[in-house]
Amino acid sequence: MSVSWKKRVNKIGISIVIVLLGLLFISPLLWMVVASIKPETLIFKDMGLQSFLPKQATFDNYLAILFTDSVNFLKYLWNSLFSVGMIVLLGTIVNSLCAYALVKLKFPGSGFILVVIIALYVVPFESVLIPLYVVVNSFGWINEFPSLIVPFIAEAFSIFLFIQFFKGIPNELEEAAQIDGANPLQVFLRIVVPNSKPVFATAAILSFVTHWSDFMWPLIVATDDSIRTVQVGIQYLFTDNNIEYGQIMAALTLTTIPVVLIFIFFQRYYVQGVTSSGVKG
Amino acid sequence: MEWLLSKIQGEKSHRFLLTYEQQKKWLGFLFSVPALVLLFTFLILPVGLAFVYSFMEYNMLNPQGKTFTGFNNYARLFNDAIFFTALKNTLYFTVLVVPLQCAVALGLAILVNKKVKTAVIGRVFFFSPVVTSMVVVAILWTFLYNVDSGLINSALNFFGIPDQPFLLSEGQAMNSIIFMSVWQGAGFQMMIFLAGLKEVPETLYEAADIDGANVWQKFLNVTLPSLKNVTGFVLMITTIQAFRLFVQPYIMTNGGPSDSTKTLVFMLYENGFQFRDVGYSSAIAVVFFLVVLSISLILKKVLNQ
Numbered sequence: 001m002s003v004s005w006k007k008r009v010n011k012i013g014i015s016i017v018i019v020l021l022g023l024l025f026i027s028p029l030l031w032m033v034v035a036s037i038k039p040e041t042l043i044f045k046d047m048g049l050q051s052f053l054p055k056q057a058t059f060d061n062y063l064a065i066l067f068t069d070s071v072n073f074l075k076y077l078w079n080s081l082f083s084v085g086m087i088v089l090l091g092t093i094v095n096s097l098c099a100y101a102l103v104k105l106k107f108p109g110s111g112f113i114l115v116v117i118i119a120l121y122v123v124p125f126e127s128v129l130i131p132l133y134v135v136v137n138s139f140g141w142i143n144e145f146p147s148l149i150v151p152f153i154a155e156a157f158s159i160f161l162f163i164q165f166f167k168g169i170p171n172e173l174e175e176a177a178q179i180d181g182a183n184p185l186q187v188f189l190r191i192v193v194p195n196s197k198p199v200f201a202t203a204a205i206l207s208f209v210t211h212w213s214d215f216m217w218p219l220i221v222a223t224d225d226s227i228r229t230v231q232v233g234i235q236y237l238f239t240d241n242n243i244e245y246g247q248i249m250a251a252l253t254l255t256t257i258p259v260v261l262i263f264i265f266f267q268r269y270y271v272q273g274v275t276s277s278g279v280k281g
Numbered sequence: 282m283e284w285l286l287s288k289i290q291g292e293k294s295h296r297f298l299l300t301y302e303q304q305k306k307w308l309g310f311l312f313s314v315p316a317l318v319l320l321f322t323f324l325i326l327p328v329g330l331a332f333v334y335s336f337m338e339y340n341m342l343n344p345q346g347k348t349f350t351g352f353n354n355y356a357r358l359f360n361d362a363i364f365f366t367a368l369k370n371t372l373y374f375t376v377l378v379v380p381l382q383c384a385v386a387l388g389l390a391i392l393v394n395k396k397v398k399t400a401v402i403g404r405v406f407f408f409s410p411v412v413t414s415m416v417v418v419a420i421l422w423t424f425l426y427n428v429d430s431g432l433i434n435s436a437l438n439f440f441g442i443p444d445q446p447f448l449l450s451e452g453q454a455m456n457s458i459i460f461m462s463v464w465q466g467a468g469f470q471m472m473i474f475l476a477g478l479k480e481v482p483e484t485l486y487e488a489a490d491i492d493g494a495n496v497w498q499k500f501l502n503v504t505l506p507s508l509k510n511v512t513g514f515v516l517m518i519t520t521i522q523a524f525r526l527f528v529q530p531y532i533m534t535n536g537g538p539s540d541s542t543k544t545l546v547f548m549l550y551e552n553g554f555q556f557r558d559v560g561y562s563s564a565i566a567v568v569f570f571l572v573v574l575s576i577s578l579i580l581k582k583v584l585n586q
Binding site: 102113124127129274 | 310322418
């Protein structure tokens with residue numbers, strides 16, 4: 001009996017440690033959200049534990065950041081949603097088709113292309129930053145949406161994810177469709193896609209989260225206020241002395257919400273994306 | 282598409298399987314073309330251009346005046362004191378952040394792998410800084426690190442520790458960035474470790490229990506060896522990630538005070554987009570690429586043994 005009693009005490013102890021440590025971990029984010037609904041004068045006046053308690057809650061900061069004419073935050077949010085949405089949509093189509101062709105259609109040269117794609121995965125983005133700018137500039141895309149979208153549609157890692165999944169789909173399924181007279185495109189649409197929903201979700205979510213957070217590239221190609229993305233936008237607000245702190249906190253919170261929503265609703269696929277590369281590779 | 286296919290198939294062929302093989306060749310090529318064209322234009326070509334530009338005198342303000350100047354940019358780089366400061370800062374950040382972040386991540390993973398009800402909450406809480414973008418995190422922590430009104434100093438005061446300068450001091454700025462980066466990123470590696478821990482067979486722990494091993498011995502002799510591959514992978518991605526340090530110094534310190542947080546990527550950005558010096562910046566990019574590549578190759582070699 002004493003062993004199981006000891007185990008229970010142990011479990012309670014661990015539970016308490018997890019909760020306390022967890023609260024400590026999210027306290028900066030908690031403070032951000034609480035500060036965003038506080039009147040400006042209280043944000044840095046409240047200290048200690050009090051800074052986590054909004055005695056007076058107000059949505060003025062949110063209203064101000066979203067609907068003041070001189071601040072284009074709503075526009076920044078839209079610019080990010082649009083460009084990242086396009087990357088995700090076009091990227092999933094292009095990368096999955098490419099992976100399907102490389103794994104299932106095996107045309108001459110596909111083996112070599114596969115090796116090249118895997119090799120490309122090791123190139124850090126920063127090392128192509130300047131020449132990429134020169135290329136995009138030569139297309140006349142600076143301060144245009146294509147500069148935020150087109151370079152990121154094809155992605156080696158995404159192709160790699162699809163390849164790993166498609167390899168697991170039994171060839172018998174495809175052969176059955178072939179006998180029914182389907183061509184390779186129909187096989188892809190009717191057999192491969194419906195059987196690969198998890199990897200489509202993982203690739204799409206990973207791509208969304210990655211590009212939603214992008215900063216360096218938009219910083220250099222989207223300098224114009226009308227196309228500025230949300231990450232560059234909040235940095236811009238942060239350096240603007242006329243903006244109140246509470247409004248910045250509201251902007252930070254709003255910037256985080258889309259990703260948090262994705263994390264909550266698609267947690268399983270997201271975590272799969274984080275780990276799939278690690279454990280299998 | 283159907284029309285095109287019937288053209289490709291031709292009218293003579295009646296054996297279906299053979300024509301499907303032909304279709305595979307054509308369509309396989311066709312389906313991979315969009316991705317390949319994009320990868321070539323926006324990744325392979327720029328990699329090549331980075332090498333070419335690094336041997337050129339090329340300023341964006343004077344695009345007509347491009348001339349090949351051999352190893353001039355590299356010679357300038359290796360005589361540039363700022364380059365060595367940036368390299369030193371990047372290495373300092375990497376050497377501290379990688380072990381710290383991996384250790385914290387492993388500790389958290391072991392904690393939330395316990396079969397207790399709060400483990401799920403723990404996973405969400407520890408992972409939540411990861412879903413928050415680095416820009417948001419950096420802005421937020423600039424407020425937290427504020428000398429007079431920041432939350433961290435007020436917490437330190439509570440324990441009787443006087444105000445610290447944090448981002449304003451040459452000695453503390455990089456350490457402050459390291460602390461924040463560990464907090465932001467550890468949840469990511471935690472998830473990978475957690476997936477690895479789930480694969481460790483329960484029987485190994487039971488056997489260790491029978492041998493009378495204590496918690497620490499079980500960690501050293503069962504957990505760590507079982508996580509060998511996962512740890513190798515985590516070390517690798519964390520190291521590469523650490524080398525790319527840019528957003529934090531850009532937002533929090535602008536590379537200062539007195540260049541104490543200036544990194545390689547920061548220098549690359551500065552030369553490329555503030556001084557518009559494509560040639561010099563490309564030389565930095567090539568050196569950066571080679572350093573990252575050789576570190577990952579060395580790590581791979583070491584970890585495979």
